[in-house]
Amino acid sequence: MSEPFVHIANLTVKYQQKLVLQDLNWVINRHENWLLCGTSGSGKTTLAKAIAGLIPVYNNEIQLNFTLDTHLPAQVYYVANWYQFKDLEGGANFYYQQRYNSQATATTATVRVELNEFGKENNLEWDKLDHILSALGYAKVIDATLIQLSSGEHKKLQLVKAIWLKPQLLILDQPYNGLDTRSRQNLNVLLEEISAEGTQLIIVGNETELPATINRFAEIKDGVLQEISSESRKVNAAEILSKPVPAFLNQSAVPVSEEHIIRMIDVNITYSGKRVLKDINWEVISGEKWLLQGHNGSGKSTLLSLICGDHPQAYANNFHLFGNKRGSGESIWDIKKRIGLISPELHWYFDASATVWQTVASGFFDSSGLFCNPGSTKHAQVDELIGYFGLTAYQNTLMNVLPLSKQRLALLARTIIKNPEILILDEPCQGLDEQQTQHFNKLVDELCGYGTTLIYVGHFESQLPSCLEKRILLEHGEVKSIESILQSI
Structure with missing residues (x-):
């Protein structure tokens, strides 16, 4: 039997003395693609960042076993729920009305420049982008500056990079936020395509419109992860508590x-x-x-x-x-x-x-x-x-x-x-x-x-x-x- 792709044993994470994850265990085998759900603040993003190496863990609590006989990068790539960018001088201290300021647009990179830099850093071929840009309707903003983009267009830039990279493990935190209906549908098709090439997926969120390749479901509750069925993740509207309006x-x-x-x-x-x-x-x-x-x-x-x-x-x-x-x-x-x-x-x-x-x-x-x-x-x-x-x-x-x-x-x-x-x-x-x-x-x-x-x-x-x-x-x-x-x- 082959070793699991991801093996997490007794992972505990505290943040400012508050326990977020407690003795969490999770095994992700080859060819498994997961939805990681749970209530807001349950620790989903914390776990995703820990797997991606963005939060320090100790004592080999997380083991990753990449495949050597594949062209896919031996890498975990995390797409955050929140997109952050910097201007051409490395600054990130923007203000709300600045996106309508012509001087601000002159000091922020264009989408084309951003993608060029990402492609060079990861040895990617530009001609492989056309299909992704077309599917997400993104070619029309290729020469727009980052500060001019809407929230949905920022999300698409994150997704374009991730799908172009095709890492062995791709973690997507709330990937559908800000996307219109057609873009959500086309994103699922793209995710199914890279999954067929060998990329394994973890989608973080409480989504219902998922790519067909998602075949496992897990929930974090009280700092502990448990596998669940597809049906049990749905919220019963009758359970929602009603509070009097102030x-x-x-x-x-x-x-x-x-x-x-x-x-x-x-x-x-x-x-x-x-x-x-x-x-x-x-x-x-x-x-x-x-x-x-x-x-x-x-x-x-x-x-x-x-x-x-x-x-x-x-x-x-x-x-x-x-x-x-x-x-x-x-x-x-x-x-x-x-x-x-x-x-x-x-x-x-x-x-x-x-x-x-x-x-x-x-x-x-x-x-x-x-x-x-x-x-x-x-x-x-x-x-x-x-x-x-x-x-x-x-x-x-x-x-x-x-x-x-x-x-x-x-x-x-x-x-x-x-x-x-x-x-x-x-x-x-x-x-x-x-x-x-x-x-x-x-x-x-x-x-x-x-x-x-x-x-x-x-x-x-x-x-x-x-x-x-x-x-x-x-x-x-x-x-x-x-x-x-x-x-x-």
């Missing part, structure tokens, strides 16, 4: 006098001669609930940046917000105080050195971090909302030491703390498990019952709040359709 959110947001909160007339956005948004006409009436969809790179993030006051080209367009034409005297802070926003980009650029409590409280002031005392009333509201999201035990913990899922929950709390007139939720449930996703969307439904206007971006039809009424679909920067949600889902 009382201060059980009130209508400040009523708006304008019937049309958003009005865009022939809006165009252009970068370096390329139109990213083309003749956009869209009206949002106070209290409406919209689903914004489109393939990766279709212009969704740019459209939202106009509404949130972050995009400088808003002033060059016929664009009205809260009844006022942009550029008529309102400040960016006048706009932001009426909007609650979460997006993958906001998460990337948020001050990770703030505590959970400071992060949530900063939502009152639309700041990245807390720089003033919010007062006793707001203090009590922060405490109540932190409890609602199950974060009380972490309220004094720095964001940068939390699992990404709990960072996300803190930012969701920050988004709604001021009970805004408009909620703009751009893939708000990225990285959350199914219980957390359903819990949050239930909260959205309740908040929007009090007249809050909603714009919700989501690629997974099964992970949407039920209050949605209308859908706007973008394709290549243009409005492809506007329709009733009941007709489209």
